[in-house]
Amino acid sequence: MERLLHCRRLQSRSEPVRVWEHFQFSMFSLLVLMCFGDKFHNKIREIQDVVERLLSKFSRVGMESQDDKFGSSYIDKLLDLHLPDDENRKLDDDELVGLCSEFLNGGTHASTSTLQWVMTNLVKHQHVQEKLFMEIKRVLKDGAELVNEDDLQKIPYLKAVILEGLRKHPLGPFLMPYSTAEDVDFNGCKLPRNVTVYSVSGDMGMDPKVWEDPSIFRPERFGISHGNGEVVDNDITGKREIKIMPFGAGRRSCSGHDLAMLHLEYFVGNLVWCFEWKEMDGEAIDMEPNYNHAHTFFFFLER
Numbered sequence: 339m340e341r342l343l344h345c346r347r348l349q350s351r352s353e354p355v356r357v358w359e360h361f362q363f364s365m366f367s368l369l370v371l372m373c374f375g376d377k378f379h380n381k382i383r384e385i386q387d388v389v390e391r392l393l394s395k396f397s398r399v400g401m402e403s404q405d406d407k408f409g410s411s412y413i414d415k416l417l418d419l420h421l422p423d424d425e426n427r428k429l430d431d432d433e434l435v436g437l438c439s440e441f442l443n444g445g446t447h448a449s450t451s452t453l454q455w456v457m458t459n460l461v462k463h464q465h466v467q468e469k470l471f472m473e474i475k476r477v478l479k480d481g482a483e484l485v486n487e488d489d490l491q492k493i494p495y496l497k498a499v500i501l502e503g504l505r506k507h508p509l510g511p512f513l514m515p516y517s518t519a520e521d522v523d524f525n526g527c528k529l530p531r532n533v534t535v536y537s538v539s540g541d542m543g544m545d546p547k548v549w550e551d552p553s554i555f556r557p558e559r560f561g562i563s564h565g566n567g568e569v570v571d572n573d574i575t576g577k578r579e580i581k582i583m584p585f586g587a588g589r590r591s592c593s594g595h596d597l598a599m600l601h602l603e604y605f606v607g608n609l610v611w612c613f614e615w616k617e618m619d620g621e622a623i624d625m626e627p628n629y630n631h632a633h634t635f636f637f638f639l640e641r
């Protein structure tokens with residue numbers, strides 16, 4: 339939330355803000371907090387700059403000896419972990435560094451990129467932003483400054499907005515490449531052992547046979563149903579059916595899926611609740627999928 343307050347101060351200077359850097363820093367800060375607890379809260383910028391070097395020199399002893407107001411962090415859990423299939427041994431330093439690095443780097447880029455696409459669409463489609471604001475207003479108590487975690491599940495339209503962002507703007511055209519450990523018959527297609535398989539999943543959300551008017555940003559397609567305001571999930575994890583797979587599918591799908599959805603709902607909810615987001619005069623927003631959408635300027639007004 340520190341970053342939102344920072345945005346309020348920036349806004350008072352009436353200057354455009356390059357939001358990407360703020361989104362990225364906020365997301366990274368949150369993941370550092372979850373990963374290491376609050377011991378490094380005033381050093382996050384340094385960690386961001388030297389994350390790989392810091393992780394490779396990471397000292398367990400120093401971490402274990404300090405108090406942590408944040409409670410149990412990811413690294414605490416990893417340090418406590420015993421691997422039952424491997425003589426109950428603990429993780430070694432290389433494994434710890436690999437897991438923390440994956441957590442910080444994977445989580446930051448993916449969530450920031452999605453956050454930026456969602457905000458870009460809210461700027462482009464003001465009626466969606468307005469509807470989302472009114473939905474948040476309906477749920478929040480009078481005078482509430484922020485959207486809290488408990489409020490999120492009462493705002494189904496917020497989740498629908500994020501899902502629509504993920505449908506239109508997947509992280510990339512492919513999922514991770516996998517290799518076959520043995521000969522496989524995949525729906526009649528014979529794959530020999532030791533071949534690399536790429537899943538081309540990026541276009542699924544734009545398939546007109548599955549999605550009506552796929553190029554239109556319309557969160558309502560993740561519709562409110564059952565008359566109780568609940569959003570139909572459309573099963574983006576692929577457990578029932580597969581219509582899009584922004585987090586992959588199956589055993590190796592994104593292990594940060596629930597966390598990412600929570601972070602995105604929390605960030606988008608608060609950004610829309612606190613500020614009104616607008617396109618800059620003379621700065622057309624680039625909607626092309628270049629998978630490196632780092633230069634967008636938005637204009638926002640404090641609500």
Ligand code: HEM
Binds near residue numbers: 598
């Ligand atoms: C909007 C945000 C995110 C998106 C769209 C996303 C998407 C993905 C995708 C497509 C994969 C590959 C799945 C496959 O190949 O089948 C993946 C893997 C992974 N993601 Fe995410 N991710 C997001 C956020 C996060 C976050 C916040 C974390 C953790 C903090 C995370 C941790 C991981 C890990 C550890 C893997 C590897 C899983 C494995 O190989 O078993 N992701 N993610």
